[in-house]
Amino acid sequence: xxxxxxxxxxxxxxxxxxxxxxxxxxxxxxxxxxxxxxxxxxxxxxxxxxxxxxxxxxxxxxxxxxxxxxxxxxxxxxxxxxxxxxxxxxxxxxxxxxxxxxxxxxxxxxxxxxxxxxxxxxxxxxxxxxxxxxxxxxxxxxxxxxxxxxxxxxxxxxxxxxxxxxxxxxxxxxxxxxxxxxxxxxxxxxxxxxxxxxxxxxxxxxxxxxxxxxxxxxxxxxxxxxxxxxxxxxxxxxxxxxxxxxxxxxxxxxxxxxxxxxxxxxxxxxxxxxxxxxxxxxxxxxxxxxx
Numbered sequence: 001x002x003x004x005x006x007x008x009x010x011x012x013x014x015x016x017x018x019x020x021x022x023x024x025x026x027x028x029x030x031x032x033x034x035x036x037x038x039x040x041x042x043x044x045x046x047x048x049x050x051x052x053x054x055x056x057x058x059x060x061x062x063x064x065x066x067x068x069x070x071x072x073x074x075x076x077x078x079x080x081x082x083x084x085x086x087x088x089x090x091x092x093x094x095x096x097x098x099x100x101x102x103x104x105x106x107x108x109x110x111x112x113x114x115x116x117x118x119x120x121x122x123x124x125x126x127x128x129x130x131x132x133x134x135x136x137x138x139x140x141x142x143x144x145x146x147x148x149x150x151x152x153x154x155x156x157x158x159x160x161x162x163x164x165x166x167x168x169x170x171x172x173x174x175x176x177x178x179x180x181x182x183x184x185x186x187x188x189x190x191x192x193x194x195x196x197x198x199x200x201x202x203x204x205x206x207x208x209x210x211x212x213x214x215x216x217x218x219x220x221x222x223x224x225x226x227x228x229x230x231x232x233x234x235x236x237x238x239x240x241x242x243x244x245x246x247x248x249x250x251x252x253x254x255x256x257x258x259x260x261x262x263x264x265x266x267x268x269x270x271x272x273x274x275x276x277x278x279x280x281x282x283x284x285x286x287x288x289x290x291x
Contacts (some may be wrong), residue, residue: 001025006068007291009186010056013037013064013260014283020253022238023130024087027247033228034061034274035259042267043164043196050163051156053192054183060286061274069183069193071197073126074134079177080120080165082106083113083203087239090122090177103135119161121154124180130163152190153182160233164197170244171265173223174210176203199224199262211217223262228255259286 001018004011015033019026028159044053051200053065084091090101091112099106102122107276123139124131136154158182168175177199181194195201206221213220228251232238235245275282 009067009068011068012291013066013288015040015062015064018090019225020230021225022232024238024244026228026232026244027252028239029252029259030256031271031273032256032259034262035271036195036200037062037064038271039198039263039266040064040195043198044192044289046167047160047163047192047196050159051192052189053181053196056186059290060283061272062279063283063287065287065290066193067185067191069185069191071126071181071183071193072145072149072153072190074139074153075126076153076176076180076182077117077122077123077124078157078161078180079116079122080161080173081113081115081176081203082110083176085226085233086240088124088131090120092132099185103137111214113214115264119158119165121157123154124179143145149190156180156182156190156192160192160196164202168197168204168266169207171260171268172207173265174205174207174220176205178202197266199259223258224253227251 001016001021003014003016003288015037017030017032019032019141021053023282037058041055041058041064043054054069056065057068067098080092082090082094086092093101094106094110104120104122122133123136124133136150138144141149145153150272159177159178161175164178175197178197180192180196182190183193185191202224203226204223206223209221228247231247232244238244263271
């Protein structure tokens with residue numbers, strides 16, 4: 001979960017430790033905000049030759065200063081595998097008998113967590129109460145995007161994902177699926193915004209154990225929030241229950257360590273734990289020269 005502050009032609013994005021899923025906040029995960037912000041910064045830097053992005057600079061471990069853009073109201077979800085536990089997840093939809101999703105034909109006989117023959121784009125609309133899966137022809141017909149912009153953005157989303165998969169595989173990870181957001185900058189150019197290839201916007205599995213676990217009918221080893229999602233699915237109805245149970249402390253600590261592990265694995269860097277001072281005070285100090 002991010003806090004956003006508008007400054008004329010710029011925005012300040014502060015990535016917090018709050019963990020959301022099922023369109024609600026589930027828990028606070030220590031150091032998560034820093035992991036997400038710095039993971040995104042690393043990927044933004046590595047992908048600007050594919051598509052420029054909104055980043056101006058990263059003045060604090062939890063903060064990105066970015067260009068203000070007109071957000072394109074479509075999320076570009078790209079999937080390399082059939083999986084998931086949410087109502088819009090590809091596996092959920094497939095398991096319910098649907099053989100077409102967002103304009104993609106799905107063959108019979110697919111197994112959960114199986115690799116797809118080719119990467120698949122399954123866009124959703126960005127709407128106030130929930131995201132709606134939508135086919136490319138509907139995106140244009142309903143006026144969400146022009147055909148020209150759709151063609152450009154969909155191609156860039158697939159290029160970004162292929163690059164992400166390649167980089168992840170070099171570090172023993174499978175980039176399973178992700179979502180991208182794009183917008184028009186003040187010059188009208190399409191740029192990548194929001195976040196990229198973080199453990200919040202993406203699923204990651206461990207390559208080494210994938211085949212063995214698939215053969216045994218087990219869930220792949222994941223390095224993202226999926227296991228927290230699954231705990232809530234097992235212990236309540238996260239879509240409909242008014243109040244949710246508190247996530248166990250060991251689960252919260254485990255997720256924090258997985259996020260740090262992912263950051264270090266992907267970037268090859270060492271996670272630098274923040275100095276022991278109030279976060280708000282540190283952020284104010286680091287931002288004051290940029291405002």
